[in-house]
Every structure is written in structure tokens, then in C-alpha cells.
Amino acid sequence: MNYWLMKSEPGEFSIDDLKQRPKKTEPWDGVRNYQARNMMRDDMQKGDLAFFYHSNCDEPGIAGIMEIVSEAYPDPTAFDPEDKHFDAKSDADNPRWFLVDVRFKRKFKRTITLTELREHRALENMKLLQRGNRLSVMPVSRDEWEYIIGLE
């Protein structure tokens, strides 16, 4: 059982959008970073939990919790020339990009903001808070996870 943090711009896809999906489930497509891909493909397991992080918005922070509900499989948006995440170098015979399905678990009563997270010494080693970190998928330690749950 592992814990994760996954970023999305709420203007593109928010935690409310996820909640409103059929079965509250959605393929987490569009990841085009090798490190993030490797974690989804190699390290994520069905049943893992992830923070849903809202990035690039008025109130950046952790909005709630979702569950990983599939193993990794090829990202079909990479094969679609019409899609904004199309990648001509990925094809079905040799897929370059992968995704997992995620399911809504719950939304926090309030967003735990990036600013607030930075105020806690217990979280100072969190990957999210490291300088220059731009990964859209990253691991969260069990201690960090439980501490953050306690902030809600």
C-alpha cells in the first residue's frame, strides 16, 4: 500500500469533476513526464491512495483523496492526433505513455493549501515542497499522509 500526490489544474479537471464522473472514476491521462510515468507504471498498485492536488489556480493545494483502481495501461490520448496530448512517437505497438484509473474517495472540507503545508516542519521534506519540483505524480510517505489527514 503506497501513498501518492497527483496534480491537476482544476480549470482542466477538478476534484468535483472526478466526483461527477460515472462511477466517480476517470483515466488519469495526459501525463508526459518520464519520472511520473515510471511511478505510475512501475510503482502504483490498485488500492493505493492519492491526494488530489489542485495546481496553477487561485488556491493551490490538496483538495481531497482518490483511490488508484487500475494497474497502469497505455494512455490512448497519446495515439489520437486530435488530442492535445498526442505524441507521434507513441503507438499501440510500442506505447510510450501510461496512465491509471482513479476513483473519487472524498473531498476535504477545505483545501489544504500549499501555503499552509509549508508552515509545518513535519512536512519540510515532502517532495511537493522541494524547490523546483514540477512532477505531476509523486510519492507521499505514510507519515506525511497521516499528518496531512490530521490537518483537515
Place this chain on the structure above:
DNA sequence: GCCAACGTTGGC
């Protein structure tokens, strides 16, 4: 909109 900090690309 700015820009720091990265990641990727491609010439050599």
C-alpha cells in the same frame, strides 16, 4: 503576465 527551475531536443 512574469519568471525560476526544470526537462527535452538536436546539432556537433
Place this chain on the structure above:
DNA sequence: GCCAACGTTGGC
């Protein structure tokens, strides 16, 4: 393999 140029992320 180096590295300059370019593109992207994402907070502010």
C-alpha cells in the same frame, strides 16, 4: 556525450 536553445510547469 556536451550543451545551447527552447518548451513547460506552476507559484506568485
